Amino acid sequence: MCQNxxxxxxxxxFTQIINDNKVEMHLCEQCAKDKGHFGMGAPLxxxxxxxxxxxxxxxxxxxxxxxxxxxxxxxxxxSYEEFQKTGKMGCSNCYEIYGDKLKPMLKRLHGNAEHHxxxxxxxxxxxxxxKKVDKLKEELKAAIQNEEYEKAAEIxxxxxxxESV
Amino acid sequence: MAAWYIDKGPESDVVISSRVRLARNLKNYPFPFRMDSxxxxxxxxxxxxxxxxNRSSLIKGLVFVDIQSLPALDRQAMVEKHVISPDLAxxxxxxxxLISNDEKVSIMINExxxxxxxxxxxxxxxxxAWEACNKIDTVFEQKLEYAFNNNYGYLTxxxxxxxxxxxxxxxxxxxxxxxxxxxxxxxxxxGKLGIAVRGIYGENSEASGNMFQVSNQVTLGLAETxxxxxxxxxxxxxxxxxxxxxxxxxKQNSFRFEDKVFRSLGVFANARVLSSExxxxxxxxIRLGIDMGLIKDIKIxxxxxxxxLIQPANLQKAYGKPLGPEERDIKRAEIVxxxxxxx
Numbered sequence: 001m002c003q004n005x006x007x008x009x010x011x012x013x014f015t016q017i018i019n020d021n022k023v024e025m026h027l028c029e030q031c032a033k034d035k036g037h038f039g040m041g042a043p044l045x046x047x048x049x050x051x052x053x054x055x056x057x058x059x060x061x062x063x064x065x066x067x068x069x070x071x072x073x074x075x076x077x078x079s080y081e082e083f084q085k086t087g088k089m090g091c092s093n094c095y096e097i098y099g100d101k102l103k104p105m106l107k108r109l110h111g112n113a114e115h116h117x118x119x120x121x122x123x124x125x126x127x128x129x130x131k132k133v134d135k136l137k138e139e140l141k142a143a144i145q146n147e148e149y150e151k152a153a154e155i156x157x158x159x160x161x162x163e164s165v
Numbered sequence: 166m167a168a169w170y171i172d173k174g175p176e177s178d179v180v181i182s183s184r185v186r187l188a189r190n191l192k193n194y195p196f197p198f199r200m201d202s203x204x205x206x207x208x209x210x211x212x213x214x215x216x217x218x219n220r221s222s223l224i225k226g227l228v229f230v231d232i233q234s235l236p237a238l239d240r241q242a243m244v245e246k247h248v249i250s251p252d253l254a255x256x257x258x259x260x261x262x263l264i265s266n267d268e269k270v271s272i273m274i275n276e277x278x279x280x281x282x283x284x285x286x287x288x289x290x291x292x293x294a295w296e297a298c299n300k301i302d303t304v305f306e307q308k309l310e311y312a313f314n315n316n317y318g319y320l321t322x323x324x325x326x327x328x329x330x331x332x333x334x335x336x337x338x339x340x341x342x343x344x345x346x347x348x349x350x351x352x353x354x355x356g357k358l359g360i361a362v363r364g365i366y367g368e369n370s371e372a373s374g375n376m377f378q379v380s381n382q383v384t385l386g387l388a389e390t391x392x393x394x395x396x397x398x399x400x401x402x403x404x405x406x407x408x409x410x411x412x413x414x415x416k417q418n419s420f421r422f423e424d425k426v427f428r429s430l431g432v433f434a435n436a437r438v439l440s441s442e443x444x445x446x447x448x449x450x451i452r453l454g455i456d457m458g459l460i461k462d463i464k465i466x467x468x469x470x471x472x473x474l475i476q477p478a479n480l481q482k483a484y485g486k487p488l489g490p491e492e493r494d495i496k497r498a499e500i501v502x503x504x505x506x507x508x
Contacts (some may be wrong), residue, residue, distance in 0.1 A: 091195040092312030092320045099316065104326060106317075109325060111359075112386025115318030117329035118299070119411040120306040123313055 002028035090105055129162055138160075168268040170246065173468050175286015178456040179404045181336040181376070181469075182287055184247070185294040185393075187302055188321045188330035189280040190312040196322040197258060197275045205259035205275060209281065212274050214482050215308035216263060223270060223301055227263040232256070238487060241478035247285060252276055278320050278330075280305065291333055299458065318385060328385030332397040336365060337403060340375040340453050341410035348377075351403055359383050360399055366445055374445030377404065411457060426454035434505045439498040444475045463505065471504050 002010045008028035016023045072079045078090030080098055089095060095102075106113040119127070136159050143152035169182055184340040194200055194208045216224050232240060232253055240254040248268050253260060253276045260275035269272050273454040282305075284297040305311075318328035326332070342348040357361045359382050364372030379400055381392050415422045429450035433439070439447075451469055454460035473479055481488050484496055 076199050078199065087324075088198060088322050089196060089320070089324065090199045092190065092192050092314070095314055095317055095320050097314075099314075100175075102317075106324060106327065106385060110328065110383045110385035112328075112383075114330045114386060115314075116317055116386055117318060117331070117388045118302075120311050120313055121303070122306070123315070129313070 002026065002031055004028075004031040071097065133159055133162055167174065168246065168271050169285045169287050170473055171466055172287040173465055173469075174286060174290055176404055177287065177465060179337055179339070179407050180289040181191050181277055181338055182197060182247075182285055182399065183289055183291045183294050184283065184285045184332075184334050184336075185291060185298045186284075186297050186334075187280075187282040188278040188319065188326045188332075188333045189282065189302065189305065190320055190322070191279050192310045192312040194279065197260075197277060197279060198322065200258075200275075202259060208279060209259055209261065209274060211309060212263075212280065212305075212338065215305055219301070219304060223265075223305060224304055224406045226266050227270065227272070228266070229261055229263055231261045233258075238478050238481055239457055239506040242476075245479050246473065248278060249273055249308040250281075253394060268460050270301065272301070278326070287395070287406075289335065291335065291397050291400075295331075295333070295339070295389065299389070325382075326384055329387065329389050329392065331384055331389050331392055332380055333392050334378050334380035335396060335400045336399065337377050337379060337407070338375055338449065338452060338456075339366055339372075339403070339407050340449050341377050341407050342403075343372065344414065345410055346408065347406070347484070351406070355379065355399065358395075358399065373442060374449045376445075376449075411453070415457065423454075423459055426450050426459055435502070436498045439475070439501060440494050441477065441497070443474060444497060444501070448472050448475075467504060471501055 005028065008030065008040040009013055012027045012028035012032040014027075016025075027096050073090055073094045075093035076090040078094055080101065083089060083094070089098075103113045108130065130157050136155055140155045140159070142154055143149075143155060174180065174182070184461050190196060191211070194204050200208065204360050211228060212316060216227060219225060232243075232249065233256070235243075241251070243249045244254050246268065248264060248271045249262055250273065252261065253273050256276065259277050260273075262274060263272040263418075264270065269285055271283045271285070271360065273283065282298050282301050284294040284301075286294045286297075297499075312321055317328040321327050321330055339348060350416075352362050353402060361378075361380050363378055365376040365378050366373040382397055387395075420453055429447045433444070433447040433451060448468065448471070451463070452465070453458060455465050455468060456464055477493060480493055480497055480500065483500060488496060
């Protein structure tokens with residue numbers, strides 16, 4: 001119900017947070033218009049209504065629609081906009097964050113967006129370990145389905161061994 | 166200092182040198198242009214630490230050169246020898262290079278990427294160059310944590326080097342293709358295949374001295390060996406074309422052909438003043454003469470040595486002091502005469 005006229009259904013809802021105080025208002029379209037609201041994000045001029053309702057004694061309450069934060073790499077501080085200007089990535093973490101945005105450009109540059117070459121030995125070990133685990137998990141499922149519980153226990157131990165490394 | 170440019174390699178009548186370069190970065194530091202000076206020093210120390218005490222044949226002879234502490238002339242001389250890039254020579258960062266005695270191996274530190282492992286061999290030897298780079302890379306990866314992503318491969322500052330981080334290039338001498346104008350066809354065909362061809366000397370990639378560099382542009386999505394094979398095959402085709410055209414041009418008019426070659430030799434061996442522009446032209450004609458067996462008493466190794474010494478910084482280094490432009494042209498002619506008459 002509209003908090004102002006108590007007549008119509010509230011269809012316009014506002015939430016305001018000032019200094020950890022959260023205030024919510026629910027008005028019908030008519031009252032919202034009368035009080036000078038024009039929809040989400042519009043600055044409000046409902047001083048008296050607001051202070052009367054809340055009794056906070058604040059003046060000039062308004063809702064600030066915060067602009068979306070620009071995406072910035074938390075390791076080196078480079079933004080995607082900077083990359084677009086300079087064409088250079090800032091650090092290895094940037095690739096984790098902006099990776100998806102790069103795909104079309106990589107396709108244009110290289111005709112591909114997936115690496116098919118040398119892999120550092122350390123990474124190779126991890127990759128083949130996880131492939132082994134996946135395979136063993138499949139075998140485990142099959143063993144359980146076939147009620148070969150002893151075999152299943154063996155496989156389970158093998159998986160634990162690999163994952164503990 | 167028996168460096169790559171003085172030795173003769175396979176297919177040396179057309180292929181001057183082969184080079185493979187790998188771009189690598191460390192995971193725990195921002196890319197070079199975003200590191201502060203403390204991080205730069207730490208990274209440099211880590212890299213030096215990774216090679217110290219290593220006894221493998223490719224690594225043990227590497228000497229660290231602090232590029233920034235060298236005088237400008239020395240830095241430029243290294244650029245002329247293709248041991249370091251112009252970027253590194255002018256860099257104000259904490260940087261340097263690990264260089265082998267024969268200058269075949271050069272590992273640039275803190276250029277556009279943390280590491281640029283480069284191996285250069287005379288003639289057509291892309292496979293050997295790749296093997297050497299690969300071995301060195303494997304040593305580094307065991308001691309340092311590389312920036313690597315399963316999807317994008319080795320992470321580089323510029324996405325154009327992403328993936329394998331490999332750049333394979335061959336330096337070719339193509340006077341017949343230029344003379345007949347067929348070089349344009351080569352440039353076009355290579356462009357369509359994603360292969361870059363550019364002149365090495367001269368401005369605006371105008372090939373002074375008919376020297377061209379053929380290299381790959383794609384680094385992501387192919388295995389390193391595929392890139393090597395592509396470049397080797399394309400270079401081989403260009404080499405065959407060049408050889409065919411050389412014999413045809415000779416057959417068309419052998420007297421004119423020889424006249425051009427020996428006039429150039431005459432000027433080169435007797436001039437008192439030689440500009441580098443003119444020298445490159447003359448060297449190209451003389452090299453052709455040697456390749457085709459017309460000039461018999463000059464070794465190609467001597468010509469390669471001369472080709473290095475006539476370049477501005479190396480010339481001044483040979484004389485032990487900086488020289489003005491006119492002095493350089495005079496000294497250039499002097500050094501050429503002395504080298505050609507000493508064989």
